Amino acid sequence: MSQQPSNREAIDDPPNPLGLDGIEFIEFSTRRPQALGQVLEAMGFRPIARHRSREVLLYRQGSMNIVINAHAEGLPEAAQPSEAPEIAAIALRVRDAGAAWRRAIALGGWAVPAQPEPMELHIPALHGVGHSRLYLVDRYREFSIYDVDFVPIPTVDPHPPAVAGLHWFGVVQYVGLGRLDDWTEFYAELFGFAALPEDTRFGILPRGRVLASPCGQFYLQLIEPELDAVDADPDETLHRIAFGTPDVRAAVRELTRRGVAFVESSGVHTEDRGALTQTSLGGVAFELVVHPSPAA
Incomplete structure (x- = not known):
């Protein structure tokens, strides 16, 4: 049906109990x-x-x-x-x-x-x-x-421009085995996050459950260990940051020019949908996800 829903059928926006704004x-x-x-x-x-x-x-x-x-x-x-x-x-x-x-x-x-x-x-x-x-x-x-x-800091521009339209997309959190529902409830109850359908995926790394913030400005991705992963890290941590960019390949070209190395393998490689930097300093990696720049 092409008609707009009536008031009786109107779907409310997701609740934002804290006035979360990014x-x-x-x-x-x-x-x-x-x-x-x-x-x-x-x-x-x-x-x-x-x-x-x-x-x-x-x-x-x-x-x-x-x-x-x-x-x-x-x-x-x-x-x-x-x-x-x-x-x-x-x-x-x-x-x-x-x-x-x-x-x-x-x-x-x-x-x-x-x-x-x-x-x-x-x-x-x-x-x-x-x-x-x-x-x-x-x-x-x-x-x-x-x-x-x-x-x-003197002489420094306090508002340096974003490279290739980079902006917050979200944060990846590693959770313990069997703790996916616990953390989903934590973020939903305290902040109003909502779990997206299980087949919803962004970027190039497909695992985990994606939670949308009630303000619609960023996401959390919760990842638990594989059931058969013998050497799985048992710690629960905030693991990495994901940046949105309207053009992943353009961002990769510019960041590569600046000295950033990206993972290029048979399993993980740069695509239009996303890219992953190589890990440095014992655990620092950043993810790029195709996503339009927020309105000014």
Whole structure:
């Protein structure tokens, strides 16, 4: 039928209980910040600011922010930066950070104790997978968290353009065997994510369950070990970042020119749908997925 559905048949938009509005930043922790910085710069990011009181650098390209955290002072052993970079946190933009945090705690989320230094913002956070954190940020328009906690690097453009239209597409999370439904429920209950049909796939890596954010701006891909994988990694982690680009092959050409190497094998290789960078620094890899640039 070609007629528009009547009000009685109208389908509501997916609920967005926290007013989720995309990703504000993704944080890596590492004891080798300069090495990771070189990898990010090859991917098109530029260092634009330093934290006022911690060993933390802010990198940016286009609308994306990545934080490299090498600060170890006062942290417990389990939270110390490791040699190999790890995704330590995702900061989610929300309508009201305090209200979102209280709602998540009431639904069973685990609070992360705040330990801001003098003159630092208090950014509420929840425990994520492994040792990671999920920050909730409501200062991201005219006045941002970086205006308070960071000092701009002189002579550096604070808004470097995106290479080949790169933008956030999502994050890949490794989950434990049999834990796929647990994590699906976690993200659905606390944040309003919705599982897509099992045959929905993006890019060139087909495994896992894809969850769509309620704001429609990014995805989470949950991957559990193969049942017969003897050497499967038992750890649950935020494993890699996926960038969207309107033209994967053009992005690969430009990034290759900048020194980025891509996986080219019989099983995984560059296609119009996506590409995967070679792993560096003991575990850092990035995925490209064909996806139109968000409207300005």
